[in-house]
Amino acid sequence: MRFRPLRSTPTSSPTLAMVAEPPADMRAVVIDRTGPPEVLHEASSPVPRPVMTELLVRVVAAGINPIDAKTRSGKGLSQAIAGYPAVLGFDFSGVVVQSPYESHPFPAGTEVFGMLPFPRTGGSYAEYAVVPTLSVARKPTSLSHVEAAGVPLAALTAWGLVVETAHAHEGQRMLIHAGSGGVGHFAVQLANYFGAHVTATGSARNASWLRELGATTVIDYTSTRFEDVVADVDVVIDLVGNVHSDTGTRSLGVIRPGGLYIVVPTHSFPGYAEAAAEAGVRTTGYRVVPDGSALATVGRLLDSGAIQVFVDRVFDLAEAADAHALLEEGHTRGKIVLRVSDD
Template identity: 75%
Template sequence: MRIRPLRSTAESALVPVEEPPAEMRAMVVDAPGDPDALRPASVSVPSPVLSEVLVRVVAAGVNPIDAKTRSGAGVSGAIETYPATLGFDFSGVVVKTPYEAHPFPAGTEVFGMASFPRTSGSYGGYVVAPSLSVARKPASLSHVEAAGVPLAALTAWGLVVETAHAHEGQRILIHAGSGGVGHFAVQFAAYFGAHVTVTASGRNSSWLRELGASVVIDYTTTRFEEVVGEMDAVIDLVGNVRADTGTRSLEVLRPGGLYVIVPTGSWPGYAEAAADAGVRATSYKVIPDGGALATIARLLDSGSVQVYIEQVFDLAEAADAHRAIETGHTRGKVVLRVSDG
């Protein structure tokens, strides 16, 4: 019987690592506030426990949930102590592992999600993360590109693949298709054969068609319910925060179709409204699944899926990154450059 090695030759190439310092630079908040609440600080390097790995962060993704949390919404209620280091997404290099034969030995380039706010976040030089929330960084991507993937791509994967079960011929409508989650959702749905309709601003039409959308509706000029109908599923990344997008979405679903909403706070009554309309409905929260992330990494390396990074800021410019996110009009992802690769 042939014993399979723990790592292939390609996987065994490791980056040199140094013992982490006691302190690291980070961007923290002392209390909820506007983007200028983010300030630079020197904080203790976190210590991994049990199955966690310690990662030197090269780049950190910036997501709408980060800005919401900083402002006092999002997951701010679960922050137990301040100052707090925000951030979920990271790409970097493992510097400490739970045991010698761990699948991600020191020197492995990885990307994944931190357990913020249960632990400190990724807006700093080092972060701890559960082993099951991490995967090897796609070889074809830089750390900056990889940092834009985890939360957005895993959310899109959960919405499109695990919840809507995208398949050949299925008709899926995706709202806000040009954003971080949206541009991955479009690609996953198209990859699995669905007929994808997207709402977005007109400037993104050609790009979204390149990503796999069959129909792009400019929400600034056209009401989507006037041009589409009998959809099998709607992936709603807007909700009723703008122009009653959620309520109008129920009108275009076939009987028994599926409505999936992410920003539930924008429409607390979505479940009752869906039941009255004769369709199914569910909310969705991202699952930081390293196995799914590894699958996404293979799709990225094969060229079947791509990540689009619109803006890159240095860590000290985190406030500007949050201001960019809060416009609600970024294409793809915003990333912080934390350290040299």
């Protein structure tokens, strides 16, 4: 048998891995040092270049999270920042500009949302960002980029707490502190979706809204001590801790023997493991995992209407300092988002 030699077939079509050559520089909000919100300022920064299986994304909107403000102030992840100026931000929604190869699951032009590996890379307060393939998902079609940017870190944290750690199920009794915040409003919805009986703490102005999200009972923390009205719960998701109150310590007293206490804010309850053991309950901290597959599941829940994201305020990128100041006031309902570029 004789084989014919293989011949290459030339093509004149452009590569599918890139929409257009990105510019050399981009607009970004950076910090040159840690400090108050005013250290955030706009600057020109080099556009990052993806390597291996990373995506280059044009950022349309960036979500703001408490960890951003803590890091900016000198706490949080500030010790891991390799150098300045630094671009903050984990959450983004945008459009893929460059993907690793033509048949990649997220080709150029795909609308995506996800989490950046800040501070290992630059953050999302910029017009372009580099992100690992496994940390993104297709943007829910029912959401704008501004809405989608408010989802990733908060919703993935809530998913990890409610679904993967607490294993929410029918009839489970769950107390969620700070239910109206970014993580809290997702946690309330997910717990209710999976059948748990949800009690949430929040302010009086958010009580009716929290009930709409799925909380059966809402406790106004400004006027009522939660331990006076709730007891023998299976799980407490503590998004407050002991930093500004004794919420964590008091929570241990309302959990049934062998129940679960999950504390989320870093360093908010020193000695929580020992205190939980003494109270006869199980305990764990939690760190969010930037899992694109879990985020895709969250996206389907959003598109189906089973859960929703609430964006409280939207600021332009140059107003990042004002956005941080508002976040630190501590009365935000849902999420704060930066509008970075045109849709």
